[in-house]
Amino acid sequence: MRFLPLISLCISLVAGAAVRSPNFKSYDGYKVFRVKTGRQLSHVHDKLSTISFEKWNHDVARHIDILLPPDQVAAFEALGLQSTCMHDNLGASMASESFTSTRWKRQNSNSSWFDSYHSYDEHIEYFEHLHQSFPNQSEWITSGTSYQGRDIYGLHLWGASGPGKPAVLYHGTVHAREWITAPVIEYITTQLINGYKVGDNTTQGFLNSYDFYIFPFVNPDGFVYSQTTERLWRKNRQPGPRNATCFGRDINRNWPFGWSANTRGASTNPCSQTYKGESPSDTPENRGLDAFVRQLRDTVGIKLFIDWHSYGQYLLSPYGFNETLYAPELGKWTATASLVSESIRDSSAARTTFTFGPSGATLYTTTGASIDHVYAVGGADFAYTIELRDTGAFGFVLPPEQILPSGREQWEGQKVLLSLLDEEFFDGKGPAVFVED
Structure with missing residues (x-):
């Protein structure tokens, strides 16, 4: 399977560490x-x-x-x-919790990277370092470019006998202000590479069974804007329709499946945080991601998809667009999520607890959301949204002291989840589901 190479990493687009603009929004006193x-x-x-x-x-x-x-x-x-x-x-x-430009030690075994938040440029550098440390079993990939021309970059990892196994697909930083998602994904990526290289049987089993496609930033424009101009920015940076003065679309309300299912799961107001766009996939970010999903579906198949978010500590499965419609695989997904939640809690000194269940019924209605689309259109066997720490004491502004604990507990959860992908928990038949692509 071939993907377009990332040429020159597009460093010139965002050269240097992120610098706050003179108009950076202050939240003093809020x-x-x-x-x-x-x-x-x-x-x-x-x-x-x-x-x-x-x-x-x-x-x-x-x-x-x-x-x-x-x-x-x-x-x-x-x-x-x-x-x-x-x-x-x-x-x-x-x-x-402000990001730092302090240099980190370029060894995969050194955890200093996870002591603080970082600029977008440094995230690119870190992921490129991971690629260089695993050159014969990884490739730099991209699903396209953002509205402002930044590459939506990622890594493709594989194990013995080369690439071509069923896909595990990770997406992060869909919503710009959710800074914790990228370092958690980077931590998991680091553990996969390190474990394989030192001969860890569990990690080698994962990479020998599945190909991993890992995208830490699917909304790079929004993330850069959250660091330079408005810390709580959520959407991409695409201008609003026609004469609208507001910017941005919510990429996770822009997926084709379920986009117009109801009026409660997203907004038609361009100024809303959950503005779904004028039409399905009318964001360049989503068009590229959707094409990537369909290509995986048609070549190797998708075993697992995870869309990483914050906050609330949830493990959510389809469907989100309808809180009373349950997929036939719900029993299997729920049984798996319960074991993942248990492993996270048992591994954490803080006894971090994750609630699990179908997205719409467990949390709230979402239309045009990634997990519904990657399951229904992409054919993923498992699809989850994971809402990371915390439950509200800090919310989106999570202290850097919680980056490494968040990564560690999620790696423990992923080890359980990846080991269960081919297990049969649920043999019953659920309701018929009709999918129109």
């Missing part, structure tokens, strides 16, 4: 509150409609995490809602 909802959800919504805030999280059935500018804090407190403060000064929290 506060983040967790507001209890539960049975009072509609009452809470009514009260919150009287103030200006940004919704910070997903799980509105139990609570809403909201971001408040300084001039709205007193008005919020006057509402008398049951709440706890997550960030007393979000600007100070962001300063403590």
